[in-house]
Amino acid sequence: MYDFLTGPVLWATFLISFGGLIVRAVLYVRGLDWRLDRVAYRPNLKYGIRGGLRSIVAFLIPFKARLWQTRPGFTLIFFAFHIGLLVTPIFLEAHNVMLKQAFGFSLPAMPTGLADGLAWVCLVGGLFLALRRIAFPEVRIITNFYDYLLLVISVLPFATGLIARYELGAYDFWLCAHILSGEIWLICLPFTKLSHVILFFLSRMQLGMDYGIKRGGMKGTDMAW
Amino acid sequence: MFKKILLATSGAPSTFGAARVAFDMGKRYGAEVLVLNVMGVPTKAYSQVVNDVRTGEEVEVDEEYRAWVEEELKNTFEKQIESVEYSRIILTTGLPHREILRAARENDADLIVMGASSGDSSVYRKGYPGSTLQRVAKAARCPVMTVHRETASYWGGFGNIVFATDFSKQAESAFKFALATARELDTDLTILHALDISGKVLDQNEIEDRIIAARERIRTAYDLDGFKNCDVEVWEGVPYVEIVKMARERSADLIVMAHHSHELDPEKARIGSTMEQVILRAGCPVVSVSKPDKV
Amino acid sequence: MPEGILCNKTPIKTEEQLKLTLADKGGKQYYEELNNLDVDSDKLWASIQATMKSRTKTWLEICAHCGLCAESCFLYQVNGRVPEQVPSYKIQSTLGVMVKKKGKVDNAFMQMCMETAWAKCTCCNRCGMYCPHGIDMGVMFSYLRGLLYSQGFVPWELKIGAGMHRVYRAQMDVTTEDWVETCEWMAEENEEEWPGLEIPIDKEDADIMYTCNAREPKHYPEDVAEAAILFHVAGENWTVPSEGWEQTSLSMFAGDWECCKDNVLNVYSAIERLRPKRAIGTECGHAHRATVIEGPYWAGREDGQPPVPYIHYVEWLAEALRTGKLKIDPAKRIKEPVTLQDSCNYVRNQGLKNVTREILSYIVEPGYFVEMSPSKEHNYCCGGGGGFNGIGMYRAQRNMALRKKMEQILATGCKLVIAPCHNCWDAIRDLEEEYKIGIRWSFLKPLVIGMLDVPEHLRPKDEGEDE
Ligand code: HEM
Ligand code: HEM
Ligand code: SF4
Ligand code: SF4
Ligand code: SF4
Numbered sequence: 010m011y012d013f014l015t016g017p018v019l020w021a022t023f024l025i026s027f028g029g030l031i032v033r034a035v036l037y038v039r040g041l042d043w044r045l046d047r048v049a050y051r052p053n054l055k056y057g058i059r060g061g062l063r064s065i066v067a068f069l070i071p072f073k074a075r076l077w078q079t080r081p082g083f084t085l086i087f088f089a090f091h092i093g094l095l096v097t098p099i100f101l102e103a104h105n106v107m108l109k110q111a112f113g114f115s116l117p118a119m120p121t122g123l124a125d126g127l128a129w130v131c132l133v134g135g136l137f138l139a140l141r142r143i144a145f146p147e148v149r150i151i152t153n154f155y156d157y158l159l160l161v162i163s164v165l166p167f168a169t170g171l172i173a174r175y176e177l178g179a180y181d182f183w184l185c186a187h188i189l190s191g192e193i194w195l196i197c198l199p200f201t202k203l204s205h206v207i208l209f210f211l212s213r214m215q216l217g218m219d220y221g222i223k224r225g226g227m228k229g230t231d232m233a234w
Numbered sequence: 235m236f237k238k239i240l241l242a243t244s245g246a247p248s249t250f251g252a253a254r255v256a257f258d259m260g261k262r263y264g265a266e267v268l269v270l271n272v273m274g275v276p277t278k279a280y281s282q283v284v285n286d287v288r289t290g291e292e293v294e295v296d297e298e299y300r301a302w303v304e305e306e307l308k309n310t311f312e313k314q315i316e317s318v319e320y321s322r323i324i325l326t327t328g329l330p331h332r333e334i335l336r337a338a339r340e341n342d343a344d345l346i347v348m349g350a351s352s353g354d355s356s357v358y359r360k361g362y363p364g365s366t367l368q369r370v371a372k373a374a375r376c377p378v379m380t381v382h383r384e385t386a387s388y389w390g391g392f393g394n395i396v397f398a399t400d401f402s403k404q405a406e407s408a409f410k411f412a413l414a415t416a417r418e419l420d421t422d423l424t425i426l427h428a429l430d431i432s433g434k435v436l437d438q439n440e441i442e443d444r445i446i447a448a449r450e451r452i453r454t455a456y457d458l459d460g461f462k463n464c465d466v467e468v469w470e471g472v473p474y475v476e477i478v479k480m481a482r483e484r485s486a487d488l489i490v491m492a493h494h495s496h497e498l499d500p501e502k503a504r505i506g507s508t509m510e511q512v513i514l515r516a517g518c519p520v521v522s523v524s525k526p527d528k529v
Numbered sequence: 530m531p532e533g534i535l536c537n538k539t540p541i542k543t544e545e546q547l548k549l550t551l552a553d554k555g556g557k558q559y560y561e562e563l564n565n566l567d568v569d570s571d572k573l574w575a576s577i578q579a580t581m582k583s584r585t586k587t588w589l590e591i592c593a594h595c596g597l598c599a600e601s602c603f604l605y606q607v608n609g610r611v612p613e614q615v616p617s618y619k620i621q622s623t624l625g626v627m628v629k630k631k632g633k634v635d636n637a638f639m640q641m642c643m644e645t646a647w648a649k650c651t652c653c654n655r656c657g658m659y660c661p662h663g664i665d666m667g668v669m670f671s672y673l674r675g676l677l678y679s680q681g682f683v684p685w686e687l688k689i690g691a692g693m694h695r696v697y698r699a700q701m702d703v704t705t706e707d708w709v710e711t712c713e714w715m716a717e718e719n720e721e722e723w724p725g726l727e728i729p730i731d732k733e734d735a736d737i738m739y740t741c742n743a744r745e746p747k748h749y750p751e752d753v754a755e756a757a758i759l760f761h762v763a764g765e766n767w768t769v770p771s772e773g774w775e776q777t778s779l780s781m782f783a784g785d786w787e788c789c790k791d792n793v794l795n796v797y798s799a800i801e802r803l804r805p806k807r808a809i810g811t812e813c814g815h816a817h818r819a820t821v822i823e824g825p826y827w828a829g830r831e832d833g834q835p836p837v838p839y840i841h842y843v844e845w846l847a848e849a850l851r852t853g854k855l856k857i858d859p860a861k862r863i864k865e866p867v868t869l870q871d872s873c874n875y876v877r878n879q880g881l882k883n884v885t886r887e888i889l890s891y892i893v894e895p896g897y898f899v900e901m902s903p904s905k906e907h908n909y910c911c912g913g914g915g916g917f918n919g920i921g922m923y924r925a926q927r928n929m930a931l932r933k934k935m936e937q938i939l940a941t942g943c944k945l946v947i948a949p950c951h952n953c954w955d956a957i958r959d960l961e962e963e964y965k966i967g968i969r970w971s972f973l974k975p976l977v978i979g980m981l982d983v984p985e986h987l988r989p990k991d992e993g994e995d996e
Contacts, residue, residue, distance in 0.1 A: 040583025047826035049833030068661050075907065076597060076659045083597070147605075148596035150612035151621060156594050205591045209662055212587055216663035223822060223833060225880020225906075232880065233906060234658065276748055278959065280700055280779060281686050281919040282551065296554045328748050339714060373718045525721070 011181070014188045015107070022192045029199025030207045037211045046219070053222045060221015060232070061214035067234035068213060074234045083141075090134030093127040094163065098191070100124075103174075125174070128167045135164040155202075162197050165190040235418055236265040240343040242334045242370075245271060245303075245310050249349035251381040255519055256347040257314035257321075265344070266320035269311065270337050272330045273303055284327050300325055331369035338374055344528050346370060346378045371493040371509065376528035377411050378493075379521045380513045392421045392487040398477045398512075399427050401451060404492035408523035409456050412490040422463040424484055425452055428476035429468060441470055474511035481516055489516055493524040533562025538569065538681040540785055541692025550692065555921060556685025566681050568639055573680060574632030581628065585672060588664040589625050592617055598666065601659035603909040603933040604649055616656040616666040619645050624673045643682045646673050648923040651914035651930070653873040658906065670915075674784030683783055684920045690779030695788050698795050699743040699775040709771050711746040715754040724989055728757045731803060732768035737845075738805035739769050740776040740796060740820070742813045742951050755974035756811065759846075762987055763854035767809075773799025776810045777951075778819030782916030786827065793824035800836045807838040809845045812972045814874030814950035815914070817841045822879055841875050843949050846973060847884040850891045861980035863893045868901055868943040870934075870957065871908040872950035882906060885949065888973065892980060899941040909933045911948075913956030931960040939966060946970040 043050050050057055067074040077084040098104055101124050105115035139160055142152040169187035173180060197203050205212075220232040241256035243249040253269075260267040273295055274284025286293045293299060304323055308315065315321050326333050338346050348367065371378045397412035399405040409425075416423040427448045431441065448468040458464055469476040481489050493509055513520045523529060532538065534549075536559045541547050553559050598616040599605050605614035612618060623642040627634055650670040657665030677683060678691070693700050703711075712728040720726050729735070737760070745752040760767045773796045780788035800808055810817050821839045825832070849855040869889060875881045882905040889898050901908060912930035917923065934957065938946060948954040948970050957970045 037583045037587060040586070042582045042584075043831070043833075044826055044829065045580055045582055046584050047823055047833075049826075049831060052832045064663060068663075074661075076601075076661060079600065079659075080597065142594075145596060146612045147599040147610065147615045148594070150615060151592075151594040151596060151618050153594070202591050202593065205593070205662065208587055208591050212584075212591065213663040215584055216657065216665060219665075220880075224878050228880045230880030230882060232658075278919055278921075278924075278955070280690055280744070281921055282555075282689075283921060294554050296552060298554075332748065332750065335718075336714075375717075 064217025093131035653910035770799035814872035
């Protein structure tokens with residue numbers, strides 16, 4: 010089982026996941042229409058890129074955009090959750106060991122303590138995000154089952170990974186469960202809203218280009234995000 | 235002298251005096267009386283809703299409403315309309331001062347007659363500074379007559395016209411109008427200059443000197459062209475008070491004066507203008523002239 | 530009865546149809562017919578497929594349903610923060626559902642969409658600034674309006690508004706003759722006070738071509754005169770076109786894109802005919818948006834720019850003050866607390882946030898200008914944007930919407946509000962009428978004229994003759 014999951018399935022997963030994300034990015038860009046979007050992307054590319062990058066950067070840095078300032082609590086949870094989500098799997102020792110075995114190279118691995126910490130942050134962050142959906146009427150009204158499912162999918166590898174790591178229960182089983190949930194996670198990236206992994210950048214870029222070209226950028230005033 | 239007289243009326247009793255004068259004049263000169271009613275002031279952006287000038291209520295002007303307003307006006311002025319040969323009712327919507335000016339221009343009116351409060355309801359004044367009267371008086375090409383009270387609002391049987399001058403350019407036009415009217419109606423004409431000493435400390439001699447200078451100036455500035463029944467007066471004081479006093483003393487039937495465009499910081503002019511003060515206090519119609527075109 | 534006589538899927542194209550629709554007082558019959566209007570699902574779905582490309586699709590799809598946009602919407606704030614006013618909810622429950630159902634929706638749904646698109650959103654685009662994914666619901670609502678309009682689901686006044694633009698190429702029945710006559714009239718009316726004042730019509734190769742809002746010639750031609758006076762004093766070589774002078778676009782509020790294109794091309798052809806060095810529009814937000822910001826795209830101009838540089842009135846005014854073409858008498862500057870309404874249409878949507886403040890630095894005594902909070906691109910809509918001001922059926926909702934601006938103004942403590950935008954001006958007037966907070970408001974032109982330091986040679990000759 011383990012071999013199967015870490016063998017062909019894993020390969021297929023990576024292929025589908027990353028290939029899929031690339032396809033989504035390409036489709037997104039190709040689907041942009043200067044007339045319908047009313048943004049002259051091409052002739053004013055320089056302004057566009059400038060505006061786009063400003064827009065991305067403003068939202069990638071905690072507390073930079075006005076939004077992040079107005080909601081400090083949420084901002085903390087959000088960034089903690091996402092940093093955990095992205096950093097943990099990439100720099101995890103166990104993952105990099107496998108990487109080394111397969112390709113002969115690995116990324117710097119982080120100390121286990123930190124990895125554990127980040128994984129916990131993810132779980133707790135995910136929990137808060139879920140509670141928030143229940144607690145606030147303005148979030149509740151737009152939340153549906155799908156949103157919870159995505160949260161579960163997002164944190165499941167962390168839960169299972171931790172269980173396996175602490176060897177609570179049958180290690181083999183939990184390891185397989187972990188790998189399976191990780192693969193689901195990866196496969197979901199291109200096909201669900203998790204595609205925002207890439208589309209976040211494209212969408213922010215697009216609006217940023219809009220501001221950078223049409224809505225002020227070419228007038229020499231920068232949007233104060 | 236007058237071929238077309240534009241009467242701006244809301245149909246309310248406060249404009250009956252104006253209506254009476256307008257129709258009397260129409261009869262006398264065989265002039266056409268154009269009865270203008272600004273039904274409503276547009277409000278709410280591009281919507282079709284207007285504020286009824288009289289009630290301030292929101293209404294939508296459609297054919298039915300138009301017909302109703304026209305009927306009302308016809309009933310109100312029934313006798314007067316019958317008394318003149320030509321008359322016409324014009325209904326419109328817009329800001330009163332602007333629509334009065336527009337109608338005067340479109341119809342090439344020779345005189346605008348309005349009540350002191352024609353169309354001045356609080357409703358539309360919001361955001362548009364200055365009274366309707368101020369704005370009409372400033373911009374009209376023809377003389378503008380205001381009838382504040384219903385009493386003494388007959389045109390004809392006149393005894394005395396007071397022309398008040400401040401020696402401005404506009405006053406020259408006003409003088410022409412006053413003289414022509416005095417001739418036409420065969421009345422006495424009093425030319426008055428009110429020496430403005432409000433807020434100034436002058437000794438008696440200086441005042442005397444100035445009065446003499448002013449008298450001299452009136453004689454040279456205004457060519458009576460053979461008109462005899464005229465006398466010249468220079469009184470000192472607050473101009474509007476002196477003008478009203480003089481009108482009382484002479485039992486004037488008409489006051490003619492110039493309107494100053496440079497008085498038009500509308501909000502200030504509204505309180506400060508000599509003309510408006512005179513209109514409020516005088517017991518007879520007041521004509522203001524600011525342009526030379528129609529005198 | 531699928532298609533009504535007044536309420537149907539066909540835009541108003543003739544004067545006759547326009548008059549007929551206008552005669553339906555308050556849209557009574559129109560709205561009755563609306564209840565029976567059929568939805569052409571195939572057409573709706575076809576047009577969604579043809580026009581909904583990756584940007585909008587992605588927006589609808591990746592919305593994290595996080596609700597962060599809620600607080601950014603003033604309509605959410607003033608309506609008791611009911612969750613139904615969350616921007617994401619508003620768009621997902623309308624456009625989102627319409628797309629999910631592939632256009633197979635019924636009359637009741639379309640009517641709900643209509644109310645949401647016109648009474649729960651002013652397309653102020655503020656929410657787009659606060660969504661982490663950069664989802665601009667204002668843009669989507671504008672798109673939704675287009676879909677609704679094409680199916681005949683549009684408020685009566687806007688059906689008429691777009692009709693006006695189709696029939697007269699102006700938002701009101703102001704014909705070319707009316708316009709030219711008004712210009713002549715205004716020049717005459719003011720020539721004594723401003724010797725040499727002209728409103729040159731159709732002058733070729735001038736430096737400036739000026740365009741305005743039909744409401745000015747129609748109801749408040751003083752505004753045209755004021756523009757002329759300021760150009761005159763500044764010594765500008767300017768002109769107005771006899772045709773193509775109207776810059777506004779109720780069709781933009783209505784979602785009648787075909788008409789938008791026709792109208793903007795009309796303005797551009799005036800530019801091509803008269804070859805001015807640049808064009809300047811009046812103190813109107815949506816007019817600027819329609820002709821300068823979105824217009825080039827409707828007209829299919831690939832660089833996204835009008836044929837010549839086309840600036841907003843505030844840009845010209847700032848420039849004239851900066852270069853000394855217009856001089857202000859410091860003694861006449863505003864000496865009372867005064868605040869400024871930033872219009873979404875050219876501040877959030879074209880970044881013109883600094884020029885207005887530059888103007889104020891000339892006309893307001895230092896220390897008297899009070900910023901609204903928030904301000905600049907973060908300012909809230911006046912409450913009457915996107916056509917909200919003029920729709921009778923949604924008056925109550927509009928009045929509620931004014932509350933945000935009221936709170937903001939009250940918080941500044943100012944009694945004077947400068948509103949260089951027709952729509953904002955209207956909304957603030959209505960605000961005073963509705964809530965009586967004792968404020969005054971003004972465009973820039975009359976204020977500036979009142980405090981000009983007019984050069985000797987431009988003053989009337991024999992002024993102040995009296996002692
Ligand atoms: C798909 C292939 C994956 C494989 C083969 C894999 C494999 C492993 C292995 C072997 C471990 C070590 C367990 C131990 O310490 O005994 C582990 C731990 C872990 N993995 Fe994965 N993993 C995968 C995907 C993921 C993904 C997608 C995520 C997160 C998004 C993830 C998050 C974690 C976490 C949080 C731990 C526990 C780390 C700690 O606390 O030390 N893994 N994984
Ligand atoms: C560079 C990568 C990423 C960026 C820039 C990013 C950005 C965002 C943004 C802007 C939001 C929306 C708003 C919010 O809820 O605060 C969000 C939400 C979310 N993201 Fe990501 N994300 C990234 C990667 C991921 C990954 C890899 C996952 C997991 C698979 C993930 C899972 C989620 C989830 C579950 C939510 C919804 C949170 C909620 O319930 O409120 N994200 N992300
Ligand atoms: S802030 Fe953006 S992602 Fe979040 S609910 Fe609103 S629209 Fe959706
Ligand atoms: S565009 Fe403005 S009014 Fe519309 S939902 Fe967004 S914030 Fe609210
Ligand atoms: S009226 Fe003014 S503030 Fe309101 S939406 Fe339009 S531009 Fe913005």
